[in-house]
Amino acid sequence: MRELRNGAARLLVVDDNKVNRLLLTRSLELQGHSTASAENGRIALEMLRGESFDLVLLDMEMPEMDGFQVLEQLVNDRRLRDLPVIVTSSLEGIANVVRCIELGAEDYLTKPVNPVLLKARIGASLEKKRLRDQQKELMRRFATPEVAQDLQDSGFSLGGKLVRASVMFSDIRGFSSIAESQSPEETIELLNTYYALMFDAISGHGGVVTLMMADGLMSVFGAPVPLADHCESAVRAAQEMIALVELFNVERQHAVKPLIRIGVGIASGEMVAGYTGTNERATYTCIGDIVNIASRLETHTKVAQRPILIDEVTRAALGAQFAVEPLGPVPIKGKAAAVDVFSVDPRKDR
Amino acid sequence: MTTPTIDRATFDALRETTGAEFALELVDTFLEEAPSMLDDLRHALAANDADKFRRAAHSLKSNCNTFGALTMGAMARELELTHVSKAMEGGAQKLAALSDEYARVADALTDLRHA
Numbered sequence: 001m002r003e004l005r006n007g008a009a010r011l012l013v014v015d016d017n018k019v020n021r022l023l024l025t026r027s028l029e030l031q032g033h034s035t036a037s038a039e040n041g042r043i044a045l046e047m048l049r050g051e052s053f054d055l056v057l058l059d060m061e062m063p064e065m066d067g068f069q070v071l072e073q074l075v076n077d078r079r080l081r082d083l084p085v086i087v088t089s090s091l092e093g094i095a096n097v098v099r100c101i102e103l104g105a106e107d108y109l110t111k112p113v114n115p116v117l118l119k120a121r122i123g124a125s126l127e128k129k130r131l132r133d134q135q136k137e138l139m140r141r142f143a144t145p146e147v148a149q150d151l152q153d154s155g156f157s158l159g160g161k162l163v164r165a166s167v168m169f170s171d172i173r174g175f176s177s178i179a180e181s182q183s184p185e186e187t188i189e190l191l192n193t194y195y196a197l198m199f200d201a202i203s204g205h206g207g208v209v210t211l212m213m214a215d216g217l218m219s220v221f222g223a224p225v226p227l228a229d230h231c232e233s234a235v236r237a238a239q240e241m242i243a244l245v246e247l248f249n250v251e252r253q254h255a256v257k258p259l260i261r262i263g264v265g266i267a268s269g270e271m272v273a274g275y276t277g278t279n280e281r282a283t284y285t286c287i288g289d290i291v292n293i294a295s296r297l298e299t300h301t302k303v304a305q306r307p308i309l310i311d312e313v314t315r316a317a318l319g320a321q322f323a324v325e326p327l328g329p330v331p332i333k334g335k336a337a338a339v340d341v342f343s344v345d346p347r348k349d350r
Numbered sequence: 351m352t353t354p355t356i357d358r359a360t361f362d363a364l365r366e367t368t369g370a371e372f373a374l375e376l377v378d379t380f381l382e383e384a385p386s387m388l389d390d391l392r393h394a395l396a397a398n399d400a401d402k403f404r405r406a407a408h409s410l411k412s413n414c415n416t417f418g419a420l421t422m423g424a425m426a427r428e429l430e431l432t433h434v435s436k437a438m439e440g441g442a443q444k445l446a447a448l449s450d451e452y453a454r455v456a457d458a459l460t461d462l463r464h465a
Contacts, residue, residue, distance in 0.1 A: 017409045019380050023416060026368050026376075061408045090412045092431060112416040115367045 009054035009126050013037040014070070015088070016062040020111065024057055024088065027115050031122070041065030045073055048080055055125055058105070060089040060096065071103035082132060083124040088113050160274025160287065165222030166234035166266055166314060167291050168207065169298035171196065172215040173261040181258060181267060191215065194260070197244040205237035206230075210285045220286050220293075223273035225326040231268045231317035235344055238264040238308045242346040265297030267311040293339060296332045308342035315342045323347070353421045355451075355458045360418030372376040377459050380413055384456070387413075388449055394439050395434060410448075419455045422448065 011033050014019045018039075025035045036051070038044035042065040048056070054306040060067035067087065075079045087100045090111040097108050106128070172178070172194065179187045194215070199335050202209055202219045206227045211218035221237070222230035241262060250258045271288035304327055315324055323345035329338035358387035367372040387410050394403035414423035425448050434441075 010423060016405075017412060018383055019413045019416060020409075022376055023368065026372055030368070061405050063402075063405065088407065090415070092427075111412045220377060 008032045008034070009122075010036070010052070011122075012044060012047060012053045012056045014039075014041065014056060014062070014067070015059040016040055017059070020059065020088075023115065024118075027113070027118055028057075028122075033120055033122075039044065041067065041070040043188050044070055048074075048083070048232040049077075053083065054129060055122060056083060056085045056086050058085050060087060060100070068099065068103065071100065071105060075104045080131075084120055084129050088118075160272040162270055163223045163226070163273045163286075164230070164268075164270055165220050165273065165286065165290075166228070166230045166268040167271065167286055167294040168217075168221070168234050168238065168264060168266045169204075169218045169295045170217050170219075170238070170262055170264045173237055173263055173300065173302065175215040175260075178258050178260065186257075190260075194245075197248060201240040201244055202237050204240065205233040207234065207237050208284075210283070216286050218285075218291075220273065223286060224284065229317070231266075231314045232319065234247075234266045234268070235308070235310065235314065235318060235322065238266060238344070239346050242307050253256060262307065263298050263301030264308045265294045265296035265299070265301065265310075266308070266314050267291075267297060268314040268317065289335075292334055293332060296334075296339075297341065300330060300332075300341065304341070304343060307346050310342050310344055312340045312342070318344075355419065355421060355454045356462065357420050360415075360420070361380050361462060364369035364416065374463055377417070378464060380417065381456055381459065384410070384413070384452060388445075388452060391429070391448070392445055395411070395445065398434055400434045404430055414455070417459065418453075419451075419459075422451045425451060 011028050013021055013024045013028070013035055014037070015024065016039050021037045021039070025037055028035050036047060036053075038047055040062045044056070044058070045065070047053075058070060059190045067089065069095070071085065074083060074085065081104070084106040085104070086109060087097075087107045088107045088111055089096075090101075091097065100108055109118060109121060178190070182190075191214075195217075198217055199209060202217075205219040205221070206225070208223070208249050209217055209219045209221040219237075221227050221234040224336045227233055241264065245260060245262050252259055255346075267290045269288075269290045271286045271290045272282075273286045275284055293311055297311065301307060301309050306325075306327070309327075310324075318324065325343045325345070327341045327343055330341045331338045361373075364376075368376070387406050390402060390406035391410070393399075394406060407426050411423050411426035411430055414420070414426060425444070429444060429448070
């Protein structure tokens with residue numbers, strides 16, 4: 001991604017007419033931008049795919065490949081579809097202008113192009129692009145690739161939809177006493193390694209981490225992308241998390257550091273998944289009874305002295321290769337009826 | 351006298367926004383390119399090539415308007431909007447008229463170079 005320092009950008013001028021090309025290039029350079037030019041659509045696309053540009057000024061009437069064809073190709077190119085295009089043409093007929101806009105052109109300027117108008121439109125387009133780039137960058141950093149893709153494909157809107165999925169809560173047992181026994185730097189380092197391992201296990205089985213709170217993680221399997229065997233995927237992820245923590249402990253033992261243990265709770269069923277928050281700040285999450293149960297199951301691992309606890313719905317979906325032990329009904333805060341709890345052997349298969 | 355060959359306000363604005371030196375280079379470029387665009391028009395008319403005809407007329411129109419050659423620009427626009435098959439009748443006269451107007455534009459632009 002290019003930095004737009006002082007508003008200066010790299011622009012591509014596409015026009016088959018030499019006078020028009022020179023004139024536009026001159027206007028843009030006087031505005032402080034750097035430019036390149038192409039004399040038809042085919043050459044323009046080659047340049048756009050080979051180099052990085054911030055904006056394209058596109059003529060419509062051109063031999064070989066005209067502007068409409070270029071717009072069509074850009075829309076269908078994942079990498080180039082967000083590139084702003086300002087059409088500069090003296091096309092006759094409002095229908096042609098409408099067609100440009102419908103094909104995704106950001107703006108339309110009639111030739112001969114008024115330099116003041118050109119400057120204003122380019123400024124506005126670049127500012128919009130800058131915001132879009134910033135947003136994408138933020139999304140890349142703070143959202144999972146699945147959520148980022150979902151946002152890019154279907155757009156952002158608050159509100160959710162009903163999905164069938166599995167929710168997993170996990171945390172480190174006795175984390176606060178570990179944190180108290182060592183320096184803050186060591187704690188951050190421990191958390192970073194721990195996160196790296198857990199994220200790997202979770203996303204490796206199709207899960208998405210939706211919440212991180214100190215040592216606690218909430219993940220969902222089956223949203224935003226549906227997952228046919230979400231129960232089994234979640235349980236397998238939990239088993240892998242336990243196995244990775246055991247490997248991690250071997251290392252910690254050598255370094256004479258306190259060992260860590262984790263607890264995992266999984267519950268499955270229907271829940272509402274979507275974006276919650278405000279239009280300014282929102283997060284992808286799941287809401288519902290199931291989420292509450294998963295959280296309580298995770299807390300209950302301390303009482304039950306078992307690392308992985310699941311609910312009845314999750315258990316019913318598991319194949320015979322899992323070693324499952326019924327622990328009977330357990331009263332759960334916020335639920336009138338007790339919930340049947342099962343423990344899953346952390347070792348992979350029976 | 352009707353519309354002047356070159357609209358001075360348009361030409362002066364061009365010179366002011368792009369710089370006098372650049373405006374002169376641009377005039378030279380146009381004087382180099384225009385004859386071949388007129389040739390394209392003639393060939394397209396002879397070959398009944400609608401796309402090429404429309405494109406050449408379109409380019410001429412656009413350039414004429416850049417320099418303030420409004421009369422020639424309007425003539426080119428008329429050709430752009432006429433399908434080549436319909437331009438056949440009287441097309442040759444229209445092209446001849448366009449060439450004559452171009453000769454006046456070229457003279458006027460050459461004068462402006464020294465103004």
